[in-house]
Amino acid sequence: MSLRSFLFGSVASYASVVVYYMVTDKKALPESSSKLESASKSILTHGIPDRGPNIQVYDNHVLSYDQAKKTPIWVAERITREHVNGPADRKNIRFKPDPDVPTRFSADNSDYLRSGWSRGHMSPAGDNKYSQEAMSQSFYLSNIVPQNLDNNAGFWNRLEIYCRDLTQRYNAVTIFSGPLSLPSPIEDGKLVVTYPVIGKNQVAVPTHLYKIIIVEDKNSKPIGIGSFIVPNKPIGFEHALTEYQVPLDEVERKTGVTFTPKLDTSGLRDLCEIDSCKLMQKGDFDSYFIGRRLKSANNRQTLEKAWKELDAKKITPTQYHIDVYKQKMEEFKNNERNKSEE
DNA sequence: CGGTAGTCCGTG
DNA sequence: CACGGACTACCG
Numbered sequence: 001m002s003l004r005s006f007l008f009g010s011v012a013s014y015a016s017v018v019v020y021y022m023v024t025d026k027k028a029l030p031e032s033s034s035k036l037e038s039a040s041k042s043i044l045t046h047g048i049p050d051r052g053p054n055i056q057v058y059d060n061h062v063l064s065y066d067q068a069k070k071t072p073i074w075v076a077e078r079i080t081r082e083h084v085n086g087p088a089d090r091k092n093i094r095f096k097p098d099p100d101v102p103t104r105f106s107a108d109n110s111d112y113l114r115s116g117w118s119r120g121h122m123s124p125a126g127d128n129k130y131s132q133e134a135m136s137q138s139f140y141l142s143n144i145v146p147q148n149l150d151n152n153a154g155f156w157n158r159l160e161i162y163c164r165d166l167t168q169r170y171n172a173v174t175i176f177s178g179p180l181s182l183p184s185p186i187e188d189g190k191l192v193v194t195y196p197v198i199g200k201n202q203v204a205v206p207t208h209l210y211k212i213i214i215v216e217d218k219n220s221k222p223i224g225i226g227s228f229i230v231p232n233k234p235i236g237f238e239h240a241l242t243e244y245q246v247p248l249d250e251v252e253r254k255t256g257v258t259f260t261p262k263l264d265t266s267g268l269r270d271l272c273e274i275d276s277c278k279l280m281q282k283g284d285f286d287s288y289f290i291g292r293r294l295k296s297a298n299n300r301q302t303l304e305k306a307w308k309e310l311d312a313k314k315i316t317p318t319q320y321h322i323d324v325y326k327q328k329m330e331e332f333k334n335n336e337r338n339k340s341e342e
Numbered sequence: 343c344g345g346t347a348g349t350c351c352g353t354g
Numbered sequence: 355c356a357c358g359g360a361c362t363a364c365c366g
Contacts, residue, residue: 090343090344094359094360109358113346113347114346114347118344118345118346119345119346120344120345121344124343124344125343125344126343126344147345149344149345149346149365149366150366152344152345153343153344153345153365153366154344154366156344157343157344157345157366158343158344160343160344161343161344164343285343285366286366288343289343289344289365289366291343292343292344293343302363
C-alpha cells in the first residue's frame with residue numbers, strides 16, 4: 001500500500017465519520033476513534049485492513065472505487081453549461097489504468113479488448129468539454145465499467161445527452177452513476193446474483209447501471225431528483241426513460257450508499273414532473289451524431305461521406321448540418337489551395 | 343455523442 | 355516474434 005493511498009483513505013474515512021457524527025450522535029466520533037485506537041493495540045495489531053482510498057478526487061469528478069470488482073462503486077459530478085461546452089475532444093485520448101489505483105487492483109485495456117463488452121464511462125467524456133485534462137481523467141479505467149456496446153452508444157448515451165441538456169435549464173446538475181449486480185430468479189424462484197467477469201483481472205460485468213440526477217434552481221437550491229436503474233443490455237427507442245425510474249431509496253439499498261447525507265431529498269420534486277425526462281428519439285439521434293461526424297471530419301472525403309448519410313437515412317439537413325458542411329468545405333478547399341501554391 | 347477493430351510499425 | 359502505440363476506417 002502506498003503512503004499516498006493510506007493518507008487518502010484515512011482522511012476520507014475521517015471525513016465520512018464527521019458527517020455521520022453531525023447527523024447522529026455527538027459522542028460517536030470520539031468514542032469510535034478511541035475504540036479503533038484501542039482495537040489497534042488488541043485485535044488489529046498487524047494494522048487496519050485497507051480496502052484502498054474511500055474517495056478519489058479528479059478535476060471534474062469524484063469516485064469511490066471497488067478494488068475487488070475493478071470498477072467504480074459510484075462516480076459523482078456536478079456539471080453546468082460551462083463544463084459541457086468547449087474545445088476538448090476525445091480524439092487523442094486513450095483509455096488507461098488510473099495511475100492512482102494499484103496495478104494489482106486495476107483493470108487494464110486488455111481485459112476489455114475483444115471481451116464482448118465495451119468500456120462505458122460513468123462520468124462521460126462529453127461532460128468535460130471545458131478541459132482536455134479533465135476529459136483525459138475521465139478515460140481512467142477507474143471511471144469505466146464493462147457495458148453492452150449498444151446500450152453504451154444508444155440508450156445510455158441518450159441519457160447522458162439528456163443530463164447535459166438539463167444544464168441549459170438548471171443552474172447545475174449533480175449526477176451519481178455506477179454499476180449494480182442485481183439478483184435474478186433461478187428455477188425454484190430463489191434469487192441469485194450472477195455476473196460475468198472479463199480479462200485476466202476479472203473485471204466484474206454489472207447487470208445494471210444506475211444514475212441519480214439532482215437539479216438546482218437559480219439560487220443553487222436543489223429542486224428536483226430522478227433516480228434510474230437501467231439493465232446493461234440493448235434498449236431500443238420504444239422504451240422511455242421513465243420506465244426505469246425508481247425511488248432513490250432503492251438505489252441506496254442496492255448500492256449500500258447514502259448519496260447525499262446532507263440533503264433531505266424528500267423535499268425535492270420528481271425530476272420527470274418538472275422536466276420531461278424525454279430522451280432523443282431515433283430521427284433526432286441519427287441527425288445528432290451525423291452532425292458530430294461532420295464536425296469531426298478532417299478531410300473532404302469523410303465530410304462528403306457524412307453528408308451522404310443524411311440522404312441515406314432520409315434526414316432533412318438542419319441549419320447546423322448545412323453551416324458545418326459549408327464551413328468545413330471552405331476550410332478544406334483553402335487547405336488544398338495552399339498546398340498547391342507551395 | 344458513444345464506441346470497436348484492423349493495420350502498420352517500432353521495440354525488447 | 356509477440357506486443358503495444360498510433361493511425362485509419364467504421365458503426366449506432
